[in-house]
Amino acid sequence: MTAVADDELELVRGTARQIAQRCAKAGHDADAHVTCWQALVEAGLTELREGEPDNTPAAPAAMAAAVVEELARVVCGAPLLGHLLAAELARLGGVVLPAGEAWTVALDDTWSRLGNAVGWDAARATVALALDGAGTGGVSVVTVGDRDVTADPTRRIATCAGPTGQGAEAGIDTIAAFHAFARTLVAADAVGAAAGVLDAALGYVQERVQFGVPVGSFQAVQHLLAEAFVRLEAARSSLTFATRALDATPLDPAAATRTSLVVKGWTGDAVVDVVEAAVQAFGGIAITWEHPAHRHLRRVLVDRQSLGAPATVDPLLLDATPLDAGSTDAGSPGAGSPDATEGVTADDTELARFRRDLRRWLREHGIERREDEEHARFLQRWHQELAAGGWVGLSWPQEYGGHGLSGVYEVVVNEEIGRAGAPDAPRVGYMGRALLTWGSEQQRTRYLPGLLRGDDYWCQGFSEPGAGSDLANISTRAVRDGDRYVISGQKVWTSYGEFADFCLLLARTSSAAGQPKHKGISAFVLPMDSPGVEVRPIRAITGHSEFCEIFLDDVELGAEQRIGAEGDGWPIAMMTVSYERGAADVGYLSKFGAALGELRRLVGKRADEPTVRLELGRLTRLYTLLGQHVERRLEDRQRTQAVPGPEMSVDKVLMTLVDQSLHAGALRLLGPGALAGGDRGEWLERYFYSRAASIYGGSQQIQLNIIAQRLLGLPH
Ligand SMILES: Cc1cc2nc3c(=O)[nH]c(=O)nc-3n(C[C@H](O)[C@H](O)[C@H](O)COP(=O)(O)OP(=O)(O)OC[C@H]3O[C@@H](n4cnc5c(N)ncnc54)[C@H](O)[C@@H]3O)c2cc1C
Known part of the structure; x- marks a missing residue:
């Protein structure tokens, strides 16, 4: 892969930004582009895709995209985009x-x-x-x-x-390569145009006062802009993969085509939504000709149409992702679910080898649910098999049973499990990370290997009847008595509590007057067979018992079962839910991949109907986009070594979008088959469970609050 050095990219981006700022000051009269064009020529930015003597482009696609994006932030009129596309085609076609x-x-x-x-x-x-x-x-x-x-x-x-x-x-191949480049650059233009106006809107809502407060304090405005930000972040992730595929050496034409279709399809509507949200946030001023918002809207409307609107490119993406893709059996349920990394990281031989080995292993290690076997137990058995094969805990430290690799390997495991149509990847990530970070050495060596091997089942005892979104309001009490705690209270909605061996439990250890509620909370490892623990399953919307109530009546726990210091419970809980909001950490990528492949197989002959192609193409795009976003996030995490924080709320909103779109789409595609019981009745259950995606792990509204206030800096 041609690596674009970050500093080089930033330098060129900075030059483009300066030209764009001068362009913005010059206004938008008909000839404003003349001076901008001259500046671009002088900076050499019109030559980015011209051929070197060996016919390689003068600069990588990532750089061309960055320049286009910067100019679009001010809707610069210099026709650089058309020029770069012509240069690319001329170079490719001789x-x-x-x-x-x-x-x-x-x-x-x-x-x-x-x-x-x-x-x-x-x-x-x-x-x-x-x-x-x-x-x-x-x-x-x-x-x-x-x-x-x-x-x-x-x-x-x-x-x-x-x-x-x-x-x-x-030649046809050259035209295909050109189209991949062209779609990607038009998408970069749309991303820039949307980012420019969203930034302006974020500034405006913090200054504009109504009802005595900045309008950005209102939750409706915050959520509008937070949703727009999520759409834009996803577009950026997708753009990263599309340019990376174009810059890969050797170029994998299938990967370049696929990633370009994803970014073009997503930016088409999502980016128009972003600009429309910004227009709304500005209020009446945005409806004037003088205000620049309409120029951004005009630009993204034209970009949406140019080089293919979503309705055009989504079916092409479906064709670019054949049902018998990859080396899995064509008949296996998940065969055909796409992946974000393959072909894009083609030169990373270690990763490619890992993927091949895993595919082979998955072909050789099918698993069937036994008659009368509880779903949770079936998943546990699968977890144990995967762990024995060496496919669990890839990014975990070796001393606790992990493999010490980068987080990207977790994405590959998710993708390949989904692609093989195998049961979900294990959900170890979010449960164990708090123990890894906050636990004592004794706790880590005692609990983490069993968690990773799948021998011990864990549940999360956070929510209570009086503490849902307002988790700091928990009233379960842990009273210190010498070297032990005595715990009483009630937990609710505890997923898989009836199967769990251990519970990551939050309890109040202090309620001193004047102390903020979240300060007096501690975290514990609770063995579920402790005397005084009673678990009552709750029948869920699906008809099955997915979660439980847990009653704690004078449960005694040794002080060594506390995680971290007394009062550390809040950051431990926040770290846990941050990991829970990542699709790879909870195995949801694999789940969605398998579902998508299965859905494609189920529609069978109807797969050629235009409306079916459109829907399947859209769902394929959404799933691939999520994979790209998750991988970008894990790469960042690997690079910065930072623990997840509020940015994971973006992932959660995206994950929810994919989950709910996929399952609502499945009902539309399967029609009465999904409503009449029988084989396909399971899709109705899955649809019902997808409605929980915007509730568990922190509701959709709470995620949007976090994004607005902690990422976008809007007032609390
Ligand atoms: C399937 C499933 C599995 C779960 N698993 C677990 C588990 O394993 N362990 C665990 O501890 N918990 C679990 N939960 C509980 C989950 O974390 C809570 O349901 C969630 O935090 C919301 O709390 P609540 O249900 O009390 O809703 P409430 O907090 O009462 O919210 C009701 C509505 O009000 C909105 N709302 C609340 N506050 C605000 C605000 N400040 N701004 C805007 N809107 C707001 C919410 O978005 C929601 O729409 C699970 C839930 C589900 C559905």
Whole structure:
């Protein structure tokens, strides 16, 4: 892979930002782009994709995307995008373009693909590269005729006036590689345009006062902008993978195509949503011509259409992810669920080998649920098998039974388990991390190996009847008596409490007057067979007992069962829920991957119907996007060695979106089959359980509060 040095990328990004800032000051009159263009030429930024003597591009795609993104933050009118696309196509196809001119590409009449109908982003171009009509991949140079504006006045279109006689047989593969690059750069443009206006809106809502307070204090405004931020963060993750695939050496055309379709499909609607949210946050001022918000909206509307709207690219993504993809059996339920890393990290031989070995292992180690076996016990047996095979605790320290590898391996395990249609990956991550960080050496060596091996089942005893979202309100008490604690109280909604060997328990150890509620809480390891513990299963919305009430009546625990110091319970709880909000830490990527593959298999012959293709393509995109986001997060965590914090709320909101979209989509796709019981009735249960995704681990509204206040800095 061609690594783009971070400092080099930041340097070029900084240059583009300076040009963009000058552009913003110059206003948006018709000729503003002239000076910007000149500045881009002088900085060498128009040459980023021209070929070196060995025909490699002068700069990586990640750099070109960064420059495009920076200029789009101010909706700069310089037609750099069209020019870079033409340079890319000329380089790939061996076409020589006149030096010192601005070029562009011609698209078809829907602006979805390279074509010969309209010159695109043509404010300055004198020639455009167009596709010959024969569909063989022949590219010709045409002159650009009359120009017209689009909804975005900075993005002109032009007639293709006629061939110059130049051109080349570029070939179908070259056109495909070009499309991957073009979709990615248009997506970068949309991300920049949305980020620029969202930042402005965040500044505005902190200054604009109504009802005596900044409008950014209102929860409705906070949630609007927090949701927009999540959409933009996901777009950034997807863009990272799309440029990485383009910069991979050797290029894997399938991975470049797939990642470009994901980022284009996602930015299409999500980024328009972001700008619409910003317009709403500005109020009436955004509806004026003078205010810049509409320019951003115009830009992203044109970007959504250009190089393929979601309805165009989602079915293409489905085609790029064949049901018999990979080396798993085509008939296995999850075969065909995509992955975020394959092909993108092609040169990472260790990771590629790991993936291959795991695939082989999964083929050879199927598991069947025994008749009358509880689902939780079945999952535990699967966990034990996986652990024995060496596939659990990849990113955990070796001394406690882990493998000491990077978090990216956890993503690969999730993806491959999902792809094989195997049962969910184990949910060890979130439960054990607090013990790893806060536990004594004795506690770590006693509990972590059993947790990772799947021998010990753990549950989380946090919520109580009077303490849900307001977790600090717990009233279960742990009273110190010499070298032991006596604990009494009640827990509720404790997942799998009836199967658990141990509970990570929160209890109040102090309620001194004037002390903030969250200060007097401590965390304990509670053996579930302790005298005084009573577990009562609750029948859930699915019809099964997913969670329990736990009654604690004078339960005695030795002081050595306390985790950390007395009063450390709150940060321990917050760390636990932060990990719980990551899809790889709870094994949800594997669960969604398997579900998606199974769904594709179930629709069978109907897979060719346009509406079915559209829905399956959309769900494939959402699932892949989540994988990309999770992997980006784990890479960051690996690099900074930071423990997860409020940023995990972004992951939780995304995970919820994918979970609920996938299962609501399944009901639409399966129709009466999912409602009439029988084989497919299980999908109805899964749909019901997906409704819990926006409640457990901290509700959707709580996540949006955290994002707004702790990530975006809006007032408490
Ligand atoms: C399937 C499932 C499994 C669970 N597993 C566990 C487990 O293993 N261990 C455990 O300890 N707990 C578990 N829980 C409990 C879960 O953490 C709580 O349900 C959750 O924190 C919400 O609390 P609550 O149900 O009391 O809702 P409430 O806090 O009463 O909230 C009700 C509504 O009000 C909204 N709301 C509350 N406060 C605010 C606010 N400040 N701003 C905006 N809106 C707000 C909420 O979003 C929600 O829509 C589980 C829950 C479910 C559904």
